[in-house]
Amino acid sequence: MKKRDPVSNHIEADFVDRDSYEPAYVQLAKLLKRKIGAGLFLPGEMLPSESELRSFYKVSQMTVRQAINILAGDGVVRSLQGKGTFVKPMNLGAFSFQLGELQKLFIDKKHASIKFLEVDLVIPAERIAKILSIPPGERAVYIRRLILKDNEPVLIHSEYLIYDPTRPLVESEMEVTSLEGLFDGSGQTDLKKGEISINAAVFNDDEAGLLKVPPQSPAFKMVHVFYDFNDKVVSWGQFLCRGDQSHFSTKVGIWE
Amino acid sequence: MKKRDPVSNHIEADFVDRDSYEPAYVQLAKLLKRKIGAGLFLPGEMLPSESELRSFYKVSQMTVRQAINILAGDGVVRSLQGKGTFVKPMNLGAFSFQLGELQKLFIDKKHASIKFLEVDLVIPAERIAKILSIPPGERAVYIRRLILKDNEPVLIHSEYLIYDPTRPLVESEMEVTSLEGLFDGSGQTDLKKGEISINAAVFNDDEAGLLKVPPQSPAFKMVHVFYDFNDKVVSWGQFLCRGDQSHFSTKVGIWE
């Protein structure tokens, strides 16, 4: 039996097209991914070394590394210095969900609308004052609103904002809480960072009424804190989403 | 007023230490990120051009690009060919959650244990047979088990597996469903890819009883499908997690 070439294996177009609009490193990454997907390199096995790849595909070291970095970023492969680059077994820990999926759901401009339920200057509970780092008894802006999709309510957003008397309320409110901007990154030039956590929850009677779902039906609760460039908290609040209308999904392993 | 140097701005150690154990591109990336975090480059503004950075920090083009690619990967910055590299406003769409967080919760080897509730050869419902791509009436392996943490039940996993008569049941069962391996990537060499979706749910009476929580309490439901290297479905099932014991959290924007 003929000795198997460790690099080349039957696969369509096993070369880098220098006239392609696609960069060489992208082509190479796709090529290798396709080979891995086809089972030519099984999980745990080592890929051809970078120098093998370099000479086989007639590209430079840097180009090979760029390609392999893509695969590593995809979680398909792992490189160990001095040892080699190995195909990673699929693992669930690598699953990651993008909150952006929700964006499609309720921030669609064509179908979405917002109904304010409450906009007030309030003295927040001690717990919340603590989170906002304001003295107890000091006022904050409280906003509660309903996001509708095709006139069907899907989501309640309630939020406490730092009250800045030097700025008109409407402005600070719009800036910090313009949801479209928050999600697509078009605005929000004064927020530096944020934390968010997703929890499972059920609607209470009040919330269920607003969203027109039965009480005790499932919901996602997303609690958020936003900071400005002085690392001061500017906002704390939560999104309550209908569980039946929102979910997160993703793929892992070798696709395509 | 003195003209502001567009590249250098007061910041500790604004240079690349060539004797450091840290690669130059990592140092540069951290440096720039720190400057952005300090508000020296505001969202929407343009970073110094690559050639400016190159000459200021005395590094090569490739090194600058590697640094910028890190920032771009972090979602901190966006490069537009022919225009420049710009600081991105924080946006929620960039939030991403790692399923790995759950791993800590229930796959901890020290504290976790598994109790099998059911292991059977069953004829699955038509809907499930369809997902598994097996003819109606054909048998599949059904597994249902409880994952406990410190002897407290936190999670129910139920799963249908393709029944392969050529393999002993126990083996195929252990291979596909060894949860530890699934999550940390130590095993699972025969799974190519998977899809998973996370939904909000509430426990029914049966499930609530198993997990010792009140009925109708909140839960995460994670439905999964796994494929082998022939793109055949090998498993369909779901994790049901106590909502009070599991949540996902993440950070976005400029941290550290």
Added chain:
DNA sequence: AAGTGGTCTAGACCACCTA
């Protein structure tokens, strides 16, 4: 010593945008 991944350079060329 030989093989592996990892970093870095100096310079080249290209594609794109703005004037």
Added chain:
DNA sequence: AGGTGGTCTAGACCACTTT
């Protein structure tokens, strides 16, 4: 035309692992 990001190279050197 001149600036910007984007790709690529050939070769150098380093750090780590295995033999």
